[in-house]
Amino acid sequence: MTSATETSQTRRAELSLREAIADGSLGAGERLSELTLTERFGVSRTPLRTALVRLASEGVIEAAPNGGYLVRAFSTEDLIDAIDLRGVLEGHAARRAAERGASPRDLGAIEALLVAIDDLLVAETLGEEAFAAYVDLNARFHAALIGLAGNPTLAREIERVQALPFAGPSAFVGVQARLPRARSILIEAQSHHRAVVEAIREREGGRADALMREHARLARRNLQAAITDRERLDGLPGVAFIRDAGKRRA
Amino acid sequence: MTSATETSQTRRAELSLREAIADGSLGAGERLSELTLTERFGVSRTPLRTALVRLASEGVIEAAPNGGYLVRAFSTEDLIDAIDLRGVLEGHAARRAAERGASPRDLGAIEALLVAIDDLLVAETLGEEAFAAYVDLNARFHAALIGLAGNPTLAREIERVQALPFAGPSAFVGVQARLPRARSILIEAQSHHRAVVEAIREREGGRADALMREHARLARRNLQAAITDRERLDGLPGVAFIRDAGKRRA
DNA sequence: TCGGATCAGTATGTATACATAGAAGAGCCG
DNA sequence: CGGCTCTTCTATGTATACATACTGATCCGA
Numbered sequence: 001m002t003s004a005t006e007t008s009q010t011r012r013a014e015l016s017l018r019e020a021i022a023d024g025s026l027g028a029g030e031r032l033s034e035l036t037l038t039e040r041f042g043v044s045r046t047p048l049r050t051a052l053v054r055l056a057s058e059g060v061i062e063a064a065p066n067g068g069y070l071v072r073a074f075s076t077e078d079l080i081d082a083i084d085l086r087g088v089l090e091g092h093a094a095r096r097a098a099e100r101g102a103s104p105r106d107l108g109a110i111e112a113l114l115v116a117i118d119d120l121l122v123a124e125t126l127g128e129e130a131f132a133a134y135v136d137l138n139a140r141f142h143a144a145l146i147g148l149a150g151n152p153t154l155a156r157e158i159e160r161v162q163a164l165p166f167a168g169p170s171a172f173v174g175v176q177a178r179l180p181r182a183r184s185i186l187i188e189a190q191s192h193h194r195a196v197v198e199a200i201r202e203r204e205g206g207r208a209d210a211l212m213r214e215h216a217r218l219a220r221r222n223l224q225a226a227i228t229d230r231e232r233l234d235g236l237p238g239v240a241f242i243r244d245a246g247k248r249r250a
Numbered sequence: 251m252t253s254a255t256e257t258s259q260t261r262r263a264e265l266s267l268r269e270a271i272a273d274g275s276l277g278a279g280e281r282l283s284e285l286t287l288t289e290r291f292g293v294s295r296t297p298l299r300t301a302l303v304r305l306a307s308e309g310v311i312e313a314a315p316n317g318g319y320l321v322r323a324f325s326t327e328d329l330i331d332a333i334d335l336r337g338v339l340e341g342h343a344a345r346r347a348a349e350r351g352a353s354p355r356d357l358g359a360i361e362a363l364l365v366a367i368d369d370l371l372v373a374e375t376l377g378e379e380a381f382a383a384y385v386d387l388n389a390r391f392h393a394a395l396i397g398l399a400g401n402p403t404l405a406r407e408i409e410r411v412q413a414l415p416f417a418g419p420s421a422f423v424g425v426q427a428r429l430p431r432a433r434s435i436l437i438e439a440q441s442h443h444r445a446v447v448e449a450i451r452e453r454e455g456g457r458a459d460a461l462m463r464e465h466a467r468l469a470r471r472n473l474q475a476a477i478t479d480r481e482r483l484d485g486l487p488g489v490a491f492i493r494d495a496g497k498r499r500a
Numbered sequence: 501t502c503g504g505a506t507c508a509g510t511a512t513g514t515a516t517a518c519a520t521a522g523a524a525g526a527g528c529c530g
Numbered sequence: 531c532g533g534c535t536c537t538t539c540t541a542t543g544t545a546t547a548c549a550t551a552c553t554g555a556t557c558c559g560a
Contacts, residue, residue: 009544035511044545046296049513050303057307059406066552067512081403088342092335153331156309157407259514285541294515299543316522317542 009043014051016041021060021071028073032061058163074166076227080220082167087216089158090146094208097148098200110144110197113137117190126183134186135170141193142169145212148200171219189218259293264301266291271310271321278323282311308413324416326477330470332417337466339408340396344458347398348450360394360447363387367440376433384436385420391443392419395462398450421469439468 017037020026038048052069055061061069074082102110117137120130146155162168192215199208267287270276288298302319305311311319324332352360367387370380396405412418442465449458 033511045512046544046546049300050543053300053303054307057304059403078403081401085342085401085404085407088338092338151331151335153309153328153411154335157335157411160410161403161407283541295542296514296516300513 009047010050013037013041013043013048014054016043017048017051017055018060021055026071028071030071031064032069032071034068058160060163074164076223079166079223082161082164083171083216083220083223084213086158086161086167086169086219087213089154089161090142090216091209091212093146093149093151093154093158094196094200094212095205096151096154097145098203098205098208100150101203102148102200106144106148107197107201110141110148113141113144114190114193114197117141117193121183121187121190124183126186138170138189139168145196166223167219171223185218185222189215192218259297260300263287263291263293263298264304266293267298267301267305268310271305276321278321280321281314282319282321284318308410310413324414326473329416329473332411332414333421333466333469333473334463336408336411336417336419336469337463339404339411340392340466341459341462343396343399343401343404343408344446344450344462345455346401346404347395348453348455348458350400351453352398352450356394356398357447357451360391360398363391363394364440364443364447367391367443371433371437371440374433376436388420388439389418395446416473421473435468435472439465442468 017026020040026032032052034045034048034052038045041048052061056063056069060072062072064070117134120126120134120137123130126134146158149155192211196208196211196215199205199211267276270290276282282302284295284298284302288295291298302311306313306319310322312322314320367384370376370384370387373380376384396408399405442461446458446461446465449455449461
C-alpha cells in the first residue's frame with residue numbers, strides 16, 4: 001500500500017463525501033454524479049461507490065428510484081424525530097447502566113469528564129476554543145455513558161443515529177454560541193450530566209432514563225431556536241440538511 | 251436490463267448471502283471468500299462486494315481487521331440485547347402513536363389484523379401452515395403499529411435492528427411450535443397486541459410503551475427456553491447466529 | 501405552435517484486469 | 531530436529547473497460 005497517505009481510497013472517498021455533505025457543498029436533494037465526485041475526490045469509481053453504499057445505508061444519502069444517489073433532504077420533523085430517538089436510546093443506555101451498576105472506576109472516569117466541563121463553564125464568557133473543548137468533552141461524556149450500559153448492540157445503534165450530524169450529542173450547540181443565553185443552556189446541560197451520573201450511581205434507572213430523554217430536548221430546543229432565527233444558522237454543521245423534504249410518509 | 255430475471259445482480263447477491271447466513275450454510279465466525287461466493291451465487295465480484303458492504307453496515311457480517319469479511323458471531327447476551335432494544339424502540343413507537351393519536355381508519359386496519367390472528371388461535375392445535383400464517387400476520391401487526399407512530403426515522407431504525415433475524419418480531423416463535431405450551435404463549439402475545447391497541451386508542455402512552463417492552467420479553471423467554479433445550483433448536487431461523495463470540499467489550 | 505418520436509450523449513451497473521499485501525509452505529541454518 | 535526466512539500463491543482493494551438504460555434535445559408531423 002502506498003504509505004504516503006496510509007489511508008485506503010475507500011476511506012478517503014467516504015470522508016470526503018461526508019465532509020462535502022456536512023458543509024453543504026453537496027446540498028440536500030442534490031443528485032450525486034459519480035464521475036464528478038471521482039475527479040473531485042481523486043479516487044476511482046470503485047471506492048467511491050463503496051462509500052456511496054455505506055452512506056446510503058446510514059441514511060445520509062438515498063438511492064434514487066432509477067439509479068444513482070441523492071443527498072437526503074430532511075424536514076424539520078425528521079430532525080426532531082432523530083433527536084428524540086437519540087434521547088430514547090441514550091435514556092435506555094443510562095437506565096441499563098443504573099440497573100446493572102457501574103464500577104467505581106468507571107464512575108470516576110466519567111466524573112472526571114464532568115469536572116473538566118465544570119472548569120470550562122466557570123468562565124463568564126466562552127470563546128470559540130472553549131466551545132470546541134466543550135463539544136469534545138461532551139461527546140466523550142456521552143460515549144462514556146453509553147459504554148456504561150455494556151451493550152454493544154445499543155452502542156452501535158446510537159452511533160448510527162448520530163451519523164446524521166444533526167443528531168449527534170453536540171448537535172446545534174453551535175447555535176448557543178451565538179445566543180446570549182449560551183452559557184446558561186450549557187449549565188443546564190451540565191446539570192443533567194451530573195444528575196444522570198448520580199442516578200446511575202444510586203441505581204435509579206427510571207430517573208436516569210428520564211434525564212437523558214430530557215437532555216435530548218435541549219438539542220431540540222436549540223433546533224427550534226435556530227429555525228425561528230434562520231439566518232443565525234448559516235455555516236453551522238448539520239444545517240445543510242435542513243430542507244423540507246417534499247413528502248413525508250403518513 | 252436482462253428481463254430474464256428482472257432483478258439486479260446486486261440484489262441477487264444480497265439475497266443469496268442473507269439466505270446462506272440465515273440457514274447456517276455460512277456459519278458464525280466463518281471467513282467469507284469473495285471468489286468462492288461469486289461462483290456459488292453466479293455473480294461477479296462487483297455486485298457481491300456491494301452486498302458485503304451492505305450486510306456489514308447492518309451488522310450481519312463484519313470487516314476483518316486485515317481485509318475481508320467474517321460472518322458475525324453473536325453471544326447469548328448479544329441476542330438478549332438486540333431483543334430488548336427492539337422492545338425499547340417498539341415501545342417508543344407505541345407511545346408516540348398513543349400520544350399523537352391514531353385515526354379510526356388506521357385503528358380499524360390494525361384491529362382487522364388482530365381479528366385474523368384470533369381466528370388462527372381458536373384452533374386447539376396449530377399446524378405448520380397456521381404457524382406460518384401467524385408469523386405473517388404478526389409481522390404485519392408490528393409493521394402497522396410502527397407505522398402509527400408516523401416517524402420514518404424510528405421505523406428505519408427498527409427495521410435495521412430486525413435485520414438481525416433473531417431480533418425480528420417473530421423471532422423464535424418457531425421454538426413455540428415445538429413446545430407443549432405453544433398455543434398459550436401465542437395467546438399471551440395476542441393479549442399484548444390487544445392491550446397495546448387499546449392503549450393507543452385511549453392515548454395511554456406510558457402503558458403502550460410498557461406493553462411493547464414486555465411483549466419483547468416473550469421473544470427473550472423463547473430464546474432462553476431454546477438455549478436450555480439446545481437440540482430443539484436445529485434448523486430454526488436465526489439459530490445459526492448463536493455462537494458465543496469470543497470477547498465482549500466491557 | 502405543440503406534441504411526439506427518434507437519436508445522441510451520458511451515467512450507472514457489471515465484469516474483469518491488475519497490483520499489493522497477507523498467508524502458507526518449503527527450504528535452509530542453527 | 532526445530533525455528534526462522536524466503537518464496538510463492540492467493541485474496542483483497544483498486545482501476546478501468548464495456549453494455550445497457552435513462553435523459554435530453556432536436557426534428558418532424560399534425
